[in-house]
Amino acid sequence: MSVVYVENLVKRYKEVLALDHFNLDIRQGEVFGLLGPNGSGKTTAINCMLQLLTYDKGTIELFGERMAPSRYDLKGRIGIVPQNVAVFEELTVTENIDYFCALYEKDRKTRARLVGEAIEFVGLGEYVRFRPRKLSGGLVRRLNIACGIAHRPELIFLDEPTVAVDPQSRNAILEGIRSLNRDGSTVVYTSHYMEEVEEICTRIMIMDHGQVLACGTNNELKTMVGTGEKIQVEVIDLPDKAFEAIKALSCTQRAGYDGKTLEVFCTSGAQNLSTVLQTLQQEGLSFGRVYSEPPTLNDVFLELTGTELRD
Numbered sequence: 001m002s003v004v005y006v007e008n009l010v011k012r013y014k015e016v017l018a019l020d021h022f023n024l025d026i027r028q029g030e031v032f033g034l035l036g037p038n039g040s041g042k043t044t045a046i047n048c049m050l051q052l053l054t055y056d057k058g059t060i061e062l063f064g065e066r067m068a069p070s071r072y073d074l075k076g077r078i079g080i081v082p083q084n085v086a087v088f089e090e091l092t093v094t095e096n097i098d099y100f101c102a103l104y105e106k107d108r109k110t111r112a113r114l115v116g117e118a119i120e121f122v123g124l125g126e127y128v129r130f131r132p133r134k135l136s137g138g139l140v141r142r143l144n145i146a147c148g149i150a151h152r153p154e155l156i157f158l159d160e161p162t163v164a165v166d167p168q169s170r171n172a173i174l175e176g177i178r179s180l181n182r183d184g185s186t187v188v189y190t191s192h193y194m195e196e197v198e199e200i201c202t203r204i205m206i207m208d209h210g211q212v213l214a215c216g217t218n219n220e221l222k223t224m225v226g227t228g229e230k231i232q233v234e235v236i237d238l239p240d241k242a243f244e245a246i247k248a249l250s251c252t253q254r255a256g257y258d259g260k261t262l263e264v265f266c267t268s269g270a271q272n273l274s275t276v277l278q279t280l281q282q283e284g285l286s287f288g289r290v291y292s293e294p295p296t297l298n299d300v301f302l303e304l305t306g307t308e309l310r311d
Helices: 042-049 093-102 108-122 137-149 167-182 194-200 218-224 240-247 272-282 297-305
Strands: 002-013 016-027 031-035 057-062 078-081 155-159 186-190 203-208 211-216 227-234 252-257 261-267 290-293
Touching: 002 042, 002 186, 016 042, 016 057, 016 186, 016 203, 016 211, 031 042, 031 167, 031 194, 042 057, 042 155, 042 186, 078 137, 093 108, 093 137, 108 137, 108 167, 137 155, 137 167, 167 186, 167 194, 186 194, 194 297, 203 218, 203 297, 211 218, 211 297, 218 297, 227 272, 227 297, 240 252, 240 261, 240 272, 261 272, 272 290
Parallel strands: 031 186, 031 203, 078 155, 155 186
Antiparallel strands: 002 016, 002 057, 203 211, 227 261, 227 290, 252 261
16 A cells, blocks of 8 residues: 555746656555755655645645645644754653644543653653753754654654764664554655665665656665675785776776775676686785675665765
């Protein structure tokens, strides 16, 4: 079942085409990673899905039904954790979570239980009477998440929830996302940290200039591009002739040598490492430590967009 379905979505800001016939299909139970450089259209797409922005044309369906600004029944099934922290400085941790939960749940007894569960979920039990200004950045991020998920939404949009947080809080947030997903929530996740996306997302979309460049599992994306593994070999005094032979190999995309380590970036293939080592041996060279690293999601992103994903 598709929880989010978007077809040919177009959004313009005057002369700027922010979304260019954008398509998206997110299935129930997924942790779906949405990646793109700054200005690629990610936030615009999310805001259109949530009907926080009007759009020029296209179809948006959530839970199999047409989304519209007045579909509060659908909106009540959605949780939003924005990149910019959205909490009230004058309210305590408990009061903040209760306020946002009350937008969806009117029964006080039920709401008190949900707020308590959200506090426990994000690990803020020791800080329930604290106001946000007394919390660390990581704890404020956890509060931001609790406010967005206290009403137990079926679909959760998390827009870079781990920006500028400490490693302990980041690990807690990622484990919390896994737990939400295990409990039945479908998650749409954006991040500038590739290792997070590789770790928790079941499928990943890469977009740029308002268009979809690629979509699939982590492994599927790596097979869609020509990027293969990165090979490093310790070689002392590599002759120019041998270096040129390495660069001339059909599997070599580019190569570098710093006087101690030969680094070869390869195209996709199963025999790259053996080909590189055989070439060195044929040149009469001995070598030390050999290291082969499979292509990363960042390699795929770089090849598709021409840029690295940065904060």
